[in-house]
Amino acid sequence: MPDITVTLTDTQMKGLQYISASPQEWVENVATNRARQANDEIVQMYTNRALDEGVQIPATRELIVADAFTRGWAQTAAEAQAANQPTEETSEE
Numbered sequence: 001m002p003d004i005t006v007t008l009t010d011t012q013m014k015g016l017q018y019i020s021a022s023p024q025e026w027v028e029n030v031a032t033n034r035a036r037q038a039n040d041e042i043v044q045m046y047t048n049r050a051l052d053e054g055v056q057i058p059a060t061r062e063l064i065v066a067d068a069f070t071r072g073w074a075q076t077a078a079e080a081q082a083a084n085q086p087t088e089e090t091s092e093e
Contacts, residue, residue: 004031039065042074049073 006027008016016023043061046068050057058064068074075083 042068046073 013023016026020026039061043064046064047057049055058067065074
């Protein structure tokens, strides 16, 4: 399972302590909730596309998300950004 580490300044930590009794739990909740929302979007997109294309839908959300990336129906934000970057040839025109 991947780990994400965040380094904060003392001032940033004080800000989090101001809004939360447990900054660690707060940050974990923000990250896991946003990941859940993104996965919900992927599942919805995948389900609609699979129904439109007659593709069998996997049995679990985890399998749906994995298959969406395997099929290229979903891509990472970095991949999407790279695909939308103009090449040198097109930027010179």
